[in-house]
Amino acid sequence: MLALYARVAVENTAYHFDKAFDYLVPQELAQAAHPGCRVLVPFGAANSWRLGMILEISQENETDNPIKEVVAVLDQAPLLSREGILLVPWLKERTFCTLFEAVKLLLPAGINLKLKTEYTVSREGREADDSARPAPEQQILQYLCAQKKPVEREKLLKALRLPRDSAAPEKLFKEGLLEKSGSAVRQIKDAAQKMVRLVEGGALPGKLTPKQKSVCKILADTGSVSLKELCYFAGVTPAVVNALVTKGVVRYYEAEVYRNPYEDIEEPGQAEQIVLSGEQQTAFKNLLGQYRRAAGGASLLFGVTGSGKTSVFMRLIDEVLADGNNVIVMVPEISLTPQSLALFHRRYGKRVAVFHSGLSLSERLDEWKRVRRGEVSIAVGTRSAVFAPFENLGLIIMDEEQEYTYKSESSPRYHARDVAKFRCAYHKALLVLASATPSMESYYLAQNGRYSLNRLTARYGGAKLPEVRFVDMNQELDAGNDSIFSRELLFGMEENLKINKQSIILLNRRGYNTFVSCKACKEVMTCPNCSISLTYHAANQRLMCHYCGYSVPFTKECPVCHEDKVYYSGFGTQRAEEQLREFLPDARVLRLDTDAAMSRFAYEDKLRRFSEGEYDVIVGTQMVAKGLDFENVTLVGVLSADQALYGDDFRSYERAFDLLTQVVGRAGRGQFAGEAVIQTFTPENPVLSLAAKQDYPAFYEGEIALRKAMLYPPFADLCVIGFVGTLESKVAQASQSFMDMLRRLAESEYKREPLRVLPPSPALISKVSNKYRYKLIMKCRNSRNFRQMVARLLTAFAKEKRFADVTAFADMNPDMIL
Known part of the structure; x- marks a missing residue:
């Protein structure tokens, strides 16, 4: 019988040596091994078992090295079709990912497998004299002799503080001193929501940290709450709640959620005929x-x-x-x-x-x-x-x-x-x-x-585009109105309430105050982990970072000069909601942003209730601007149009035109006439008037001329190389070294590729989660040759040991520049 070889995409390989690896298919697995099936394969010097996906079966192997064998076939039938298998290398080439990262993209997360490799000491291992062996092997044998059951490889190496790629366990296995077993466990999240409540009849211990006390107070007030919402409102991580569980103060329990939330959908009768204009x-x-x-x-x-x-x-x-x-x-x-x-x-x-x-x-x-x-x-x-x-x-x-x-x-x-x-x-x-x-x-x-x-x-159906009016907020300030709502917009909402019509208010900033600083020393309250200011959230009375989740309690005292002169400014959706309730006490106001819709199907529930008339006004972020179709909405208000207009990206005007056009389009979609009020400090900006008229062709003509002059998409492709690391000086050096490598390779082997390269520079948000970020921007043509050059550069950079602690990645035509 001819030998069969499987070309396998292997999990957890580094990009710079990723490829389809050849494995011999044992005769007993030949009938089960098909392209699109997952397999267990030995990998690396330690021959640790890894998950892989068969991309091809062949009677030839493409390596002269000793060939390893497939350990097991894990699927009874292929999970990927021929189309899916073709899509894997296509994704690798165009997105600069590994083959197995592409494989995982095509499969549902719930079908992923976790490999368990376990070791026990054999009889020979218990009787062997280990005194002459290297220290790591002695430690492994002694540790496993003391255990009563098999130990997972990861747990074994962690307990002995050995490197993750240690070859010692495999060496002992080959010598017959250890026994090895393995299995693949499917990782499927339980169809339940983790809830938290206080232990019934339990007394609170005397020694609790301030964060633990905050958790207990919320639970005492609410009875029970989901873990996600509890962490948000208490401003803590799950570790704080876990500590309280260990102390016996609170307990987890599962709230059942239906596995298929749409299983009660009734089968439709005769399909309603669609009448087209x-x-x-x-x-x-x-x-x-x-x-x-x-x-x-x-x-x-x-x-x-x-x-x-x-x-x-x-x-x-x-x-x-x-x-x-x-x-x-x-x-x-x-x-x-x-x-x-x-x-x-x-x-x-x-x-x-x-x-x-x-x-x-x-x-x-x-x-x-x-x-x-x-x-x-x-x-x-x-x-x-x-x-x-x-x-x-x-x-x-x-x-x-x-x-x-x-x-x-x-x-x-x-x-x-x-x-x-x-x-x-x-x-x-x-x-x-x-x-x-x-x-x-x-x-x-x-x-x-x-x-x-x-x-x-x-x-459709004779509905008219809404009438759009602009309010100059400079004049509002001159008139003594320092609220976020103009007088014209408030009057419009009052009139809508009188005639039982609904309104949508867009403010694309969540939180309460968006800027916090000290009037005494001018210090701005920023995140210690990210180069960004903190946002005050009234719902949980904390200052929060929207990038890493860091939060601190509300305070009036400056952490630098300790004066009680911390000043909160800027408007977010929470403050807009509060002011709206003050100005229109009879209005039923719904806030819709990611903070207000944390739980499962919250969007669906809130929009259904708005549709059924339970609310008069929605105030929210951009999720209220698009795709929603409510016939009773006759007024739309945009609170801060300038925020979208003046960004740091070449797509700022395009995004602003899109957002304003879409939100204006939420009004007057049925038999009732609609109107929109756009508040701005720059009413003369032509993008505003074009969005109000929904004149996309005119906007396109102006914007496309600018794109052509500046050589931006669609006249060129953009490739951004990102660099991330914990030491800023090292990240800067790495980005410059990559630039030098690019210059040499482009001049020697890719002279025909059109390239304009902007020197490396810090990212717009230069630090996120204590990691510094730099970027290098290339204006290019997204050709096969160009992608090959970038892949070679990424591979060469990854082999530079001096930059081992800096990660480089490529992003072709990103929506936002890093």
Whole structure:
């Protein structure tokens, strides 16, 4: 019988030596070893067992070194399809990740396996004379002789303070002095929420730390609370609660959460007929024709807010499903998922699977299995939905395609749009990108014929775009109004209350006060771990860092000069909510930001209650600006438009135009006329007037000319190399060394690659979680040759021992510059 070799992506390999490693498939495993199956393989000098994924089975091996054998095949059937296996190296090349990082991206988190390697002393080991052995081997034998049960490798090495890659246990195993066993344990989070409460009848010990007392006070007031919310309101880490559990003061318990929160969805009856306007019908016919040609490709559906893009989707989805093909629908944020889901559940019932981070690992695993088994035809969700394992894919829809949340900020740093293009090309399916404010890159490609373009220029059903008014906040200050609300906006909300209409208020800053300083010594209250100021949260009366979570109690005393002159300024959503209750005491106000919606399905519950009329006003961050469709909302207010306009990124104007256009579009979406009030200190800025008119083409013309002059996307690609380390001087040196390596390699071997390189500099937020960050920016063409050059540089840099404590990574076309 011919020998079989498996090319395996191995877990936890470093990028600079990552590749598909060759392993011999033992004859007894030949029938089970298939591409797409996970395996257990020996790896490294210590031959410790690691998890791997078979990418290819061959009768040839590509190494002259002694070949190791696969230990076990862990799956009865392949988890990855042929498409998935092709996607793995594609992701590695374009996102500079390892092969196994790409593999994990394609699998639900709940299906991940944790390897357990355990050692015990054999009879020979107990009887052997270890006096002549090296100290580490003596320690291992003596430690294991004292144990009554097998010990995990990690625990063994940690107990003896031996390095994680120590070869000593494997050496003793090969000599027959140790016995080794192993297993792969699936890591699935329990479908339950961890809750905390005081122990019944228990007396509080006399000695408790201030943080422990704070926890106990909250529990005494509330009875019980989730661990996540308890940590937020007490300003502590879970370690403080764990200490109280150890002391017997509090106890954990599990609150049951349903494994499938959508299992009670009723099957729909006769599907309601969708009536399209003339513009919608034209767009639908064009999209259907492009889909029927089965040539792949992409189309931009560009329509003003409220123009009925979703109705066009639904009609197209009906046709795709009738052909026996499947559909993926992506929305940018979890806050938009509830309304999208409600539409799809009403029309398609249990044929819909859901993918978003609000689900537990168990629920996500179950949804993934439903797709794999062919029980559903539609996957709706956020970025991760693009990997839904459909076999016959006919259509992918990206709603609000311009949103930054479609780009991953951690490795693998992929953009869902790029993955969608790959999948549509593979399946010869259609990709529909939809937005009222498309990204500059997408609109440019549509204008140049790379995408087809379909326009919806009018709101559906005769609804009109809202009337927009600007309020100059300089004049408000001159008139003695120093509140966050202008008089005009307050009057509009009062009038809305009288006629039982609802309002949405946007302030894209959470917290209460956004800036805290001392009037005596001018010291700014900053995070000790990050180069950023602290934000005051009234809900838990603490100053918090929004990057690392550091927090301290509210204080009036300056920690530097100890004067009681700490001054709190700036407005966040919590303070806006408080002022709104003062000015409009009869209004029922709902705050919607990440602090107010921590628990599971909080977004869904709060939006449902607003839809049912339980609240008069929503005040919130950008999650209230997009995708929401409430007919009774007739007034929108923007409290700080300038905040979005004047950022440090070349996309600042694009983001500001998008945010303002979208939030203005929340008003007047039904039979009632709408209006919007935009508060600004710079009413003359042309971006504001263009957003008010929803004149995207005019905005595009001005912005694209600037992009061309400055050589920004879409006229060039951007590659950012990030450097992270604990010592700033070392990080700066590392970034400069990388620059020197880049110059030498580009001049010697990649002269034809167009490059403009900006010298290394500190990141905008130069320190996060006690790690310093630098960046190097390249304007380039994202070609195979360029990516090869960057991969070589990252590999060479990782081998520089003097920079072993500095991490370098590449991010192609990041949404935000580091």
